[in-house]
Amino acid sequence: MIKFLDLNKQYRSIKNEIDHVIADVIENSSFVAGPYLGQFEKAFAEFQKADFCVGVGNGTDAIEIALESLELPEQSEVIVPANSFIASSEAVTRSNLKVVFCDCDPETYLLDIDDLKNRITDKTSAIVCVHLYGNPCPMDELLEISKQHDLKLIEDSAQAHGAEYKGQRIGAIGDIGTFSFYPGKNLGAYGDGGAIVTNSKELADRCRMIANHGRVDKYIHEFEGRNSRLDGLQAAILNVKLQSLDSWIEKRNNVAKAYLAGLSDIKGLVCPDVKRDNRHAFHLFVVQTDRRDELRKFLGDLGIQTGVHYPISLTELPAYAYLKSDSSPKVASRMSNTLLSLPIGEHLDDEDIVSVVRSVQTFFRS
Numbered sequence: 093m094i095k096f097l098d099l100n101k102q103y104r105s106i107k108n109e110i111d112h113v114i115a116d117v118i119e120n121s122s123f124v125a126g127p128y129l130g131q132f133e134k135a136f137a138e139f140q141k142a143d144f145c146v147g148v149g150n151g152t153d154a155i156e157i158a159l160e161s162l163e164l165p166e167q168s169e170v171i172v173p174a175n176s177f178i179a180s181s182e183a184v185t186r187s188n189l190k191v192v193f194c195d196c197d198p199e200t201y202l203l204d205i206d207d208l209k210n211r212i213t214d215k216t217s218a219i220v221c222v223h224l225y226g227n228p229c230p231m232d233e234l235l236e237i238s239k240q241h242d243l244k245l246i247e248d249s250a251q252a253h254g255a256e257y258k259g260q261r262i263g264a265i266g267d268i269g270t271f272s273f274y275p276g277k278n279l280g281a282y283g284d285g286g287a288i289v290t291n292s293k294e295l296a297d298r299c300r301m302i303a304n305h306g307r308v309d310k311y312i313h314e315f316e317g318r319n320s321r322l323d324g325l326q327a328a329i330l331n332v333k334l335q336s337l338d339s340w341i342e343k344r345n346n347v348a349k350a351y352l353a354g355l356s357d358i359k360g361l362v363c364p365d366v367k368r369d370n371r372h373a374f375h376l377f378v379v380q381t382d383r384r385d386e387l388r389k390f391l392g393d394l395g396i397q398t399g400v401h402y403p404i405s406l407t408e409l410p411a412y413a414y415l416k417s418d419s420s421p422k423v424a425s426r427m428s429n430t431l432l433s434l435p436i437g438e439h440l441d442d443e444d445i446v447s448v449v450r451s452v453q454t455f456f457r458s
C-alpha cells in the first residue's frame with residue numbers, strides 16, 4: 093500500500109519530542125496563550141521571513157480575520173480563483189464581502205492573470221490569491237495589479253508553508269498572508285490551527301485583537317472581536333514539527349523531481365509546471381489527464397492512493413449556484429475533470445516513488 097498521507101509514520105519519527113511537549117503543556121496548564129504560543133509565533137514569522145505572526149484557530153478563520161483587519165468597504169468585491177478549497181471564498185462571503193471568481197491558468201493551475209484583470213471593477217477592493225498545491229502565485233504581476241487598482245492582496249498560503257517566489261518566502265509579499273495547520277497540510281497540527289503573517293505592525297495588532305475578543309486587557313474590549321486562537325498544545329506540537337519542515341519540503345521536491353523525470357514525456361499526461369526561480373512546497377503533486385478516473389482506479393487497484401483537488405470547481409458548487417453566469421470560469425470547471433493528485437510526502441521511500449512512476453508509465457502504455 094502506498095499511502096497518500098501517513099501522519100502516523102511522521103509521528104513515530106518525532107514521537108519522543110512530541111510526547112514530551114504535550115506532557116509539558118498539560119503539566120503547566122498552558123492551554124490558551126502561554127509560552128509555547130509566543131515561541132511558535134516568533135519561530136513561524138522567522139520561518140516565513142515575515143515581521144509578525146499571529147496564531148489563530150484555523151486557516152479559514154485566518155482568511156476571515158485578515159480580511160476584517162483590512163477594513164474593506166462592505167459588499168465590495170474580492171476576487172478569488174475558482175480552483176481552490178471553499179475556505180478561500182467562504183471567508184470572503186462570511187466577511188460581508190462579495191466573492192468574484194476568476195479562472196485559472198491551465199498550465200500552473202493558479203489564478204489566470206488576464207482573466208483576473210477582466211474581472212476588476214470599480215467595486216473591487218481585494219484579491220485573495222491562493223498558492224495552490226504549494227506553488228507560488230505570480231506575485232510581481234499581482235503586486236502591480238494591486239497597486240494600479242488600489243487593491244489589497246491577501247495570500248492564502250494554506251498549502252504553501254516555506255514556498256518561495258523568486259527567493260522570497262510567500263505570505264508577507266502582499267499585504268497579509270494566511271496559513272492553515274490542518275493535520276494534512278505540510279505543517280500540520282494535531283487538530284485545527286492557523287496563522288496570519290504580515291510585515292505591518294498595525295495589521296498584526298488588529299488581527300490579534302480581532303481573534304481575541306477585541307481585547308486590550310483581560311476585561312477591556314475595544315471592539316467586538318471573536319474567539320479564534322491557536323491553542324498551547326497545537327503551538328507546542330507545531331514548534332517541534334517546524335524544525336523538520338524545511339527538510340520535509342526538500343523531500344517533497346525530491347519526490348517531485350523523480351516524478352517529473354519519469355512522467356514528463358508521457359503523451360496524454362500533463363505534469364505540473366515548475367518555475368526555476370521559485371521554491372515549490374509540493375503540498376500536492378497534481379497531474380492532468382483526460383483518463384483521470386481510469387488512471388485513478390488503475391493505481392487504486394495496485395494499492396496506490398491518489399486524491400482529486402478539487403473534483404468540483406468552486407463555481408460549480410451548489411453553494412455558488414447563485415453566482416453562475418455565462419462568464420463563469422470555464423478552464424477551472426474543465427480542469428476539475430482531469431486533475432489527479434499523486435502521493436507525495438516525506439513518508440514515501442525510494443521504492444514507493446519508483447513504483448508510482450512505473451505504474452503510471454504502465455497505464456499509459458496500455
Ligand SMILES: *Cc1c(COP(=O)(O)O)cnc(C)c1O
Nearest residue numbers: 150151152177179180250272274
Ligand atoms: C486547508 C485550506 C484552507 C482552510 O484551512 P482550515 O485550517 O482547514 O480552515 C484554506 N485555503 C486553502 C487553499 C486550503 O487548502
